[in-house]
Amino acid sequence: MPDGKSSHKSFLKLIIIFSTFGGLLFGYDTGVINGALPFMTKELDLTPFTEGLVTSSLLLGAALGAVLGGRLSDHQGRRKNIIYLAVLFIITTLGCTFAPSVSVMVIFRFLLGFAVGGASVTVPTYLAEISPAERRGQMVSRNELMIVTGQLLAFTFNAVIGNIMAESAHAWRYMLAVATAPAIFLFLGMLKMPESPRWLLSKGNKESALQVLRRIRERDRAQKELKEIEKAIAEESALNKAKVKDLAVPWVRRIVFLGIGIAVVQQMTGINSIMYYGTEILREAGFGTEAALIGNIANGVISVLAVMTGIKLLGKFGRRPLLLIGLTGTTTTLFLIGVFSLALDASAALPYIILSLTVIFLAFFQGAIGPVTWLILSEIFPLRLRGIGMGVSVFCLWMVNFLVGLTFPVMMSSIGLSNSFFFFAVVGVGAIAFVKKYLPETKGLSLEQLEKIFRRHGDQEEAPKGYGRQVV
Numbered sequence: 001m002p003d004g005k006s007s008h009k010s011f012l013k014l015i016i017i018f019s020t021f022g023g024l025l026f027g028y029d030t031g032v033i034n035g036a037l038p039f040m041t042k043e044l045d046l047t048p049f050t051e052g053l054v055t056s057s058l059l060l061g062a063a064l065g066a067v068l069g070g071r072l073s074d075h076q077g078r079r080k081n082i083i084y085l086a087v088l089f090i091i092t093t094l095g096c097t098f099a100p101s102v103s104v105m106v107i108f109r110f111l112l113g114f115a116v117g118g119a120s121v122t123v124p125t126y127l128a129e130i131s132p133a134e135r136r137g138q139m140v141s142r143n144e145l146m147i148v149t150g151q152l153l154a155f156t157f158n159a160v161i162g163n164i165m166a167e168s169a170h171a172w173r174y175m176l177a178v179a180t181a182p183a184i185f186l187f188l189g190m191l192k193m194p195e196s197p198r199w200l201l202s203k204g205n206k207e208s209a210l211q212v213l214r215r216i217r218e219r220d221r222a223q224k225e226l227k228e229i230e231k232a233i234a235e236e237s238a239l240n241k242a243k244v245k246d247l248a249v250p251w252v253r254r255i256v257f258l259g260i261g262i263a264v265v266q267q268m269t270g271i272n273s274i275m276y277y278g279t280e281i282l283r284e285a286g287f288g289t290e291a292a293l294i295g296n297i298a299n300g301v302i303s304v305l306a307v308m309t310g311i312k313l314l315g316k317f318g319r320r321p322l323l324l325i326g327l328t329g330t331t332t333t334l335f336l337i338g339v340f341s342l343a344l345d346a347s348a349a350l351p352y353i354i355l356s357l358t359v360i361f362l363a364f365f366q367g368a369i370g371p372v373t374w375l376i377l378s379e380i381f382p383l384r385l386r387g388i389g390m391g392v393s394v395f396c397l398w399m400v401n402f403l404v405g406l407t408f409p410v411m412m413s414s415i416g417l418s419n420s421f422f423f424f425a426v427v428g429v430g431a432i433a434f435v436k437k438y439l440p441e442t443k444g445l446s447l448e449q450l451e452k453i454f455r456r457h458g459d460q461e462e463a464p465k466g467y468g469r470q471v472v
Helices: 005-019 021-031 033-044 048-076 078-097 102-130 133-164 171-177 180-191 197-202 206-216 219-237 244-248 250-267 271-285 289-314 319-343 350-380 383-438 447-455
Strands: none
Touching (some): 005 102, 005 133, 005 180, 021 102, 021 180, 021 271, 033 048, 033 171, 048 383, 102 133, 133 171, 133 271, 133 289, 250 350, 250 383, 271 383, 289 350
């Protein structure tokens, strides 16, 4: 391959396109259940509990897949791990598509979750390690964009299939089957992609690492970057990584619990009650199934647009104020959903009001809370804490996601639409209070500066302006 700038950029674009199909599958497989449930309920005779079980089994698998995915990619390589995940996506998608019963569906959804969770950690790692430093943020954020694009595609295919096959009990099987196409594309594409040069060098394969770097960098830069990676790996190997016993140290425990808190805050906004059960919510508000499926497309479109906007806002505003704005917006919207669903029960206007409010909710979440959460989690942990801190925080995020997915249909069935959203609104108020009291601003500070702030959290004189005792 020619050693010009254009060839390097073209090859990097191919890497982004093929690898982020893992993110697309993440989005599609979590979003498709939204439209499949009404049809699946008829054929598999689902109750509110088994609806929650079918939905949330994927999330439980994703929690475990996220934990194991990082370890497996460290052991066998980022590229190879993504290829194996693509095979798992194909097999489990087909298993879900042809599931004859609830129990078989739950088993395959759980295994599909392993692929989703594995992709959620392996793809961003692969992109971060293969991208040039000046384009790292842009390349890694493409995966987040592909996740919401996958959800938009799921909502769109749900609407098309649901309206064309409205009378068919098997419509949901076609909705699920669509995911095999991007999974095959991911598998075939990654066969042609290179391994992460950083991983190759960590395994002592210097020659292969240099060959990869020469395919994605200019020749002089490839050699220079090889030396930089070697130096970084040497420094990390000499670093004492944090262990579970280190949680006995107050400042270590404080920062890990802050990471857990931020992860829980993101999920307790109720975001996935809308992403997983949006069709059911709109049907409860008064839409027919076909109209609710079409209405959900608006949720997918605003999610994509909001993520694109949020990525731009991250570079202009502080993390803390943007997160507070997002939480204030989502909490207010949740409260209004509860008020209108109570006050306008059985009104012809209610479905349209609820749809408008869910779109506004998603604009606040996807434009602020979603991207800020992942950025904060990547920034607050010093290098020696990053492994345990990110691992525990992301695991807790997926587990809360699982609990919301499991219990929301039961909540709607037992206490109704309005009270369910009042509950999330109350939790939102608590989330705002948590962020205001405990979260420091991380923008513009190095990991070393942040570590010093957490170590001396009570020292008002040394802490930079705006921190002080809010870091506790």
